[in-house]
Amino acid sequence: MKRVLFSMILLIIASFAFAQEKNVKEAKKIANEVKPDFSKAEQLINEALTNPETKDNPETWDVAGFIQKRINEKEMENAYLKKPYDTLKVYNSVLNMYNYFLKCDELAQTPNEKGKVKNKYRKANAATMIAERSNLINGGIQYFNLDKNKEALSFFAAYVDASAHPIFEKENFVEKDTVLPQVAYYASLAAAKMENYPAVLKYAPFAKNDKEVGKYALEFMATAYKAQADTAKWVETLKEGIQKYPQHAFFFGHLIDYYSNTNKYGEAMQFADDMLNKDPNNTFYLYVKGYLYHNMKDYDKAIQFYKKTIEIDPKYAEAYSNLGLIYCLQAQDYASKTTADVNDPKYSKEQAKIKKVL
Incomplete structure (x- = not known):
């Protein structure tokens, strides 16, 4: 009796497995029709993707990707024939296809019982994915312009992530793809707009050396580390930004603020001196040195560096503002020490000096 029940259970399991395998074949057949x-x-x-009998079969994921490929082809056919078509469906089908084909490749790389890998899907799927790769960028841009940052990130992230996937090992996209840093930048920008700091820190490093967007990628990284209260990494990133992009004021300004706010004026002054040694006429560095002396209440030296800043750039508003503030503070300090007695012989001279300063 037990043997009969066991046999019946095996038959039921086999029938379920067969049904799911049939679903996979039927799904592919439908997608291949003229009017799918x-x-x-x-x-x-x-159903097959979630069923225990078929979810670990690479064929299931290959067919899932194939269906998305066919959806894309049909939409593009409509576009070619000047019929109505869904642009977002085109892009989403490419993203879905990527996800399915990558999962297929992962499963197909599993060694068989003899320890050998026979991945019959990789060559064809890689070619299809490469042909549609630019649509990951287009889809990301489309959603980014719609201010749908979550969706935009999924597209940009897929582009960057897939670049390092073994399926594209021969293409070596990480080293050869000149567009990759810009796409990674937009991935980090979309993530930054959502305050998704782990994603910022995942994608911004791909862009930090790019001559056009690298400084902004490092800026995003610094902001992310600060938001996560990782002071050591924040300061380290600010220093890296200063070394790579000395003309981008964000890094130097924030680092000096950090030193100033933590009363590390010695370190701040040393850093300012190092930067001025490299670029003696940099008005921002001169202004910062004046700002440091200002905070240290060494007003004479602060005045000296604010004046140097103005000599080089007569339109440097912050230097004028702080210079005026120091003169005002000095006048107030002097006034507090002067006589208030109008009959005192020193009164008129002291008041004249105060008016001259102000």
């Missing part, structure tokens, strides 16, 4: 019912094809394949 994609809703039906997706319903069948989605």
Whole structure:
């Protein structure tokens, strides 16, 4: 009796497995039709993707990717024939296809019982993915312009992540793709707008050496570390930014603020001197040195550096403002020590001096 029940259970399991395998084949058949019912094809394949009997079979994921490929082809066919088509559906089908084909590749790389890997899907799928790769960028831009940063990030992230995937090992996109840093920058920008700091720190490093957007990528990284209260990494990133992009004031300004706010004036002054040694006429560095002396209440030296700043750039408003503030403070300090007696012989001279300063 037990043997009969066991046999029946095996038959039931086998029938379920067969049904799911049939779903996979049927889904592919439907997608291949001249007028495919994609809703039906997706319903069948989605069942197979979650069923224990078929979810670990690379064929299941390959067919899932194939269906998305066919959706894309049909939409583009409509576009070619000047019929209505869904642009977002085009882009989303590419993103879905990427996700499915990458999962297929991962499963297909599993060694067989003899310890050998026979991945029959990689070559064809890689070629298809490369052909549609630019649409990951287009999809990201489309959603970014719609201010849908979560969706935009998913596209930009897929582009960057896939670049290092073994399926593209021969292409070596990480080293050869000149567009990759810009896409990574937009991934980090979309993440920054959502305050998704782990994503910022994942993608910004791909862009930090790019001559056009590198300084902003490092700026995002610094902001992310600060938001996560990682002071050591924040300061380290600010210093890296100063070394790589000395003309970008964000890094130097924030580092000096950090030193100033933590009363590390010695370190701040040393850093300011180091930067001035490299660029003696940099008005921002001169202004910062005046600002440091200002905070240290060494007003004479602060005046000296604010004046140097103005000599080089007569339109440097902050230097004028702080210079005026120091003169005002000096006048107030002097006034507090002067006589208030109008009959005192020194009164008129002291008041004249105060008016001259002000």
